[in-house]
Amino acid sequence: MQLRSLSPFKGLSLACLGISFPTITIALLSVMVAGCDYRLLFTATAAPSAEEISPSAQENPDPVSEAIAHATTAANLTQSARTWEEWDRVAQHWLEAIARLKTVSIEHYHWDFAQQRIPKYQKNLTYARQQFDRLDPLKPALTKGGRASQITRVALHKRDWNKGVQAWQDAVTQLQIIPPTYPQYALVQQKRVEYERNLTFSKQQLLQFHPFYQGIAKAEEAKQGAETASTMEQWEKVSLLWKQAIALLVSISPDDDKAILAAPKIKEYESHLTEVHQQIAQLDPYNRAVAQVESARKLEKTAYSMGEWEAVRGEWQKAIAHLKNVPTSHSQSALAEQLLAESQLNLAYAGQQVRQSDPFDRAIATAESATKLTKSAFSLYDWNTIASQWQEAIALLQSVPPTHGKHPLVAQKITAYQAALDHAIQQSRQGLQPFSTSSPPRHSLAKTPL
Numbered sequence: 001m002q003l004r005s006l007s008p009f010k011g012l013s014l015a016c017l018g019i020s021f022p023t024i025t026i027a028l029l030s031v032m033v034a035g036c037d038y039r040l041l042f043t044a045t046a047a048p049s050a051e052e053i054s055p056s057a058q059e060n061p062d063p064v065s066e067a068i069a070h071a072t073t074a075a076n077l078t079q080s081a082r083t084w085e086e087w088d089r090v091a092q093h094w095l096e097a098i099a100r101l102k103t104v105s106i107e108h109y110h111w112d113f114a115q116q117r118i119p120k121y122q123k124n125l126t127y128a129r130q131q132f133d134r135l136d137p138l139k140p141a142l143t144k145g146g147r148a149s150q151i152t153r154v155a156l157h158k159r160d161w162n163k164g165v166q167a168w169q170d171a172v173t174q175l176q177i178i179p180p181t182y183p184q185y186a187l188v189q190q191k192r193v194e195y196e197r198n199l200t201f202s203k204q205q206l207l208q209f210h211p212f213y214q215g216i217a218k219a220e221e222a223k224q225g226a227e228t229a230s231t232m233e234q235w236e237k238v239s240l241l242w243k244q245a246i247a248l249l250v251s252i253s254p255d256d257d258k259a260i261l262a263a264p265k266i267k268e269y270e271s272h273l274t275e276v277h278q279q280i281a282q283l284d285p286y287n288r289a290v291a292q293v294e295s296a297r298k299l300e301k302t303a304y305s306m307g308e309w310e311a312v313r314g315e316w317q318k319a320i321a322h323l324k325n326v327p328t329s330h331s332q333s334a335l336a337e338q339l340l341a342e343s344q345l346n347l348a349y350a351g352q353q354v355r356q357s358d359p360f361d362r363a364i365a366t367a368e369s370a371t372k373l374t375k376s377a378f379s380l381y382d383w384n385t386i387a388s389q390w391q392e393a394i395a396l397l398q399s400v401p402p403t404h405g406k407h408p409l410v411a412q413k414i415t416a417y418q419a420a421l422d423h424a425i426q427q428s429r430q431g432l433q434p435f436s437t438s439s440p441p442r443h444s445l446a447k448t449p450l
Contacts, residue, residue, distance in 0.1 A: 064110045067100035071121060074128070084135035087128055088183060094125035138188060141174035145195055152202055158209035165206055168199035212258035215248035219269055226276070232283035235276055242273040286332045289322035293343060300350070306357040307401070313350035319343045360406045363396035367417060374424070383428035390421035 074093035081087050098121045104114040133139065148167030155161050175192045182188055207213050222241035229235045246269045249262040281287055296315030303309045320343045326336040355361060370389035377383055394417045397410050404410075 063100040063103045064108070064114060067097040067104075067114070067117070067121075070094070070097035070100065071117070074124065078124075078128070081128075081131065084132050084137060085181065087132040087135060091125055091128035091132055094121050094128055097121050098125060137174065137178045138182070138184065138191075141171055141178070141188075141191065141195075144171035144174055145191065148195075148198065148202075152198065152205075155202075155205065158206065161202055161206040161209065164202040165199065168195055168202055171195045172199055210258065211248040211251045212256075212262055215245045215262070215265065215269075218242075218245035218248060219265070219272075222272065226272075229279070232280055232285070235279045235283060239273060239276045239280060242269055242276060245269050246273065285322040285325035286330060286336050289319045289326070289336065289339065289343075292316075292319035292322060293339065296343075296346065296350075300346075303353065304357070306354055306359060309350055309353040309357050313347060313354055316343055316347040316350055320347060358404075359396040359399040360404060360410070363393040363400075363413065363417075366390075366393040366396065367413075367420075370420065370424075374420075377427070380428055383424050387421055387424035387428060390417050390424055393417050394421065 070093045074090050074097065077086060077090045077093065081090050098118060101114040101118050101121070104111055108114070144167060148164055148171055151160060151167050152164040155164050172192065172195045175188055175195060178185070178188050208217070218241050222238050222245060225234065225238040225241060229238050246266055249266050249269070252259050252262045292315050296312055296319060299308065299312045299315060303312050320340060323336050323340040323343060326333055330336065366389050370386050370393065373382060373386045373389070377386055394414055397414050397417065400407055400410050
């Protein structure tokens with residue numbers, strides 16, 4: 001490739017290059033840089049011999065000669081420049097040439113020449129830099145880094161982080177091929193550290209989507225939930241988390257390096273799941289209702305006293321409460337409805353038994369029977385029966401527990417019943433006629449409400 005703006009030597013003849021004029025060095029260099037424009041030639045002088053060059057001239061070379069030398073090198077390199085390194089060298093030579101010309105003082109006899117060449121060299125420098133930028137290895141790395149940054153900035157799913165990891169890896173690889181001779185190698189190193197850090201972060205994010213780490217995360221969530229779980233619904237959520245954790249670990253391929261770590265975790269999580277199922281079984285309203293029903297039926301078989309029937313009624317009430325909490329989505333919801341209806345009937349029956357076995361109520365009923373018999377008592381047998389009923393009523397009152405709602409009336413009733421009992425015993429001993437309804441004896445139950 002031959003560059004127009006960088007090739008002032010296109011079509012140079014041997015004569016123009018000065019091959020036939022080795023003694024006019026300054027004129028030759030001027031012609032080379034000027035592209036054989038003879039109007040720019042200044043008066044040629046014979047090149048001094050080595051013996052004529054003073055030490056000071058060698059120590060302080062002419063800036064114009066140096067500028068022309070750099071320009072000549074740049075022009076020659078331009079003819080074959082293909083890589084960014086080559087174009088960088090071209091640009092450096094043009095830069096050096098310009099720098100030398102800018103040092104030419106106004107008193108220098110080639111000052112006009114220097115001023116004319118500076119803009120031309122500047123134009124060539126710009127072109128060389130453009131070619132460098134076109135081939136700059138850092139540019140694709142920065143482009144890839146920018147693309148990777150865009151991907152990871154909005155990444156949410158596994159496929160996004162997969163793309164991000166690949167993008168950062170491509171950017172890092174592009175930086176790795178840049179040699180230390182690169183003009184801005186410090187920037188390359190800085191970007192490499194930055195991109196490698198982003199690559200590591202993206203890999204860590206991607207690990208979150210690996211079934212092993214997802215399973216571990218689900219297990220941790222399940223453990224936290226189990227610490228505060230108290231209701232069946234909460235334990236069911238914990239159960240679901242353990243199931244998800246196990247499923248994730250089971251999905252790991254045997255070829256995966258995490259498969260060895262997953263195997264013992266699966267056994268551990270299955271053990272926790274079993275414990276959770278036990279908790280759920282204990283809290284399942286249907287299971288609890290069935291347990292209460294069995295308890296109530298067992299108590300019914302031997303229930304006799306009011307307290308025993310109260311216990312039976314309490315079991316039926318608990319069973320009904322659990323059955324009412326069984327959701328329609330429960331697998332046993334149909335059976336729960338049937339069992340609920342049965343339990344409500346049994347509760348009503350137990351209530352009747354409680355009332356019938358209530359010692360206070362039974363005492364009142366027995367006292368009423370004794371009072372009724374007293375009105376028509378005639379024989380010794382009648383009075384013995386009446387006395388027996390008053391004894392039974394007193395015994396029932398004495399069995400009324402302090403927690404009974406009518407316990408405050410017990411003492412008063414016992415006193416009245418004892419008086420009636422004493423009267424019945426006295427009548428049975430004397431074999432007398434029944435009491436006159438018009439004038440009942442002192443302490444008679446006719447004056448005391450049952």
